[in-house]
Amino acid sequence: MRLLLVEDTTDLAEAIVERLTQDGHAVDWLTDGEQAVHVLSYQSYSLVILDLGLPKLDGMRVLQHLRTHAKTPVMILTARSGIDDRVQALDIGADDYLIKPVDLRELSARCRALLRRNHGEAASVGIYGKLQFDRSASRLVIDGEQIELPRRELSILDLLLTHQGRALSKSQLADQLCSFADEDELPSDNAIELYIARLRKKLTGSGVSIKTLRGIGYILYVEQ
Incomplete structure (x- = not known):
């Protein structure tokens, strides 16, 4: 954030x-x-x-x-x-x-x-399908197994989970990853695509999926 x-x-x-x-x-x-x-x-x-x-x-x-x-x-x-x-x-x-x-x-x-x-959440630990995300400890657990994520992938996942069901564009994701002090490190569209691709692989079997809305951005869904 x-x-x-x-x-x-x-x-x-x-x-x-x-x-x-x-x-x-x-x-x-x-x-x-x-x-x-x-x-x-x-x-x-x-x-x-x-x-x-x-x-x-x-x-x-x-x-x-x-x-x-x-x-x-x-x-x-x-x-x-x-x-x-x-x-x-x-x-x-x-x-x-x-x-x-x-x-x-x-x-x-x-x-x-x-x-x-x-964002209407009551607890620090959110449960989404088989995925547990502990924001206080920056820890991701899928089906009982802790998954290590680099900081930016973790931040993107947090943003998508927080706004689940709502599309976020590449520029919106990039904007929330950097402060003014590190704007020279603002991720490119290609970098955002790479982060999303890596996240999708790690979310396999979790009941959580990231869909691409062509020309709009990305949206996260949780299977019911």
């Missing part, structure tokens, strides 16, 4: 980016509210982690702007612990409110919970 972190404290931001990248996400990091509003006007994200005390434009204003045109889940991460701030942020449209200092394990778990909730 591609996430946006808006945080002006460098040490904290770098630690969060490192942790979420280890979790398999592509993370864009911005340091002020005006940047955030600009980027959110053209780039879509699966989750936004937003500080309130930002330079140039306060996080509450960024949240208000985002809620005028998008339903993207938003986690507030801030040192403001007052009840008035919490109530205001939640009323404007925040989905979670986490007070600094924060344990990165809790931050990671809350991100997983928001991502699951946004």
